Amino acid sequence: MKELIGRIARSVAPRTMTNLETITRFDAEYEQHGARILMYERELRELRREIDSMRREQRRVVELYDAVFEHARRNGGAAGRAAAQDRAAQDDSEVTTDR
Secondary structure, three states, X not given: OHHHHHHHHHHHXXXXXXXXXXXXXXXXXXXXXXXXXXXXXXXXXXXHHHHHHHHHHHHHHHHHHHHHHHHHHXXXXXXXXXXXXXXXXXXXXXXXXXX
């Protein structure tokens, strides 16, 4: 009975039957690959979450570097100049004692 209806449909609407057969074939392929596609989609979502997390961490690292260098510029810069002046004074005293 199914074969008879198939033959009648092919003779009445051959293009429609060809399209239906193609869709059926794609559905079968999708069933085979559907689980794999879902797995890839899950992996992509997970990777995107990890990338977003890494970007947030990178921003934090940059902010910390900026804060450290700003602190060093404000506080360490003055101490660095003082240390350089102390070294210069020490060098002068060594020069005067050698003479």
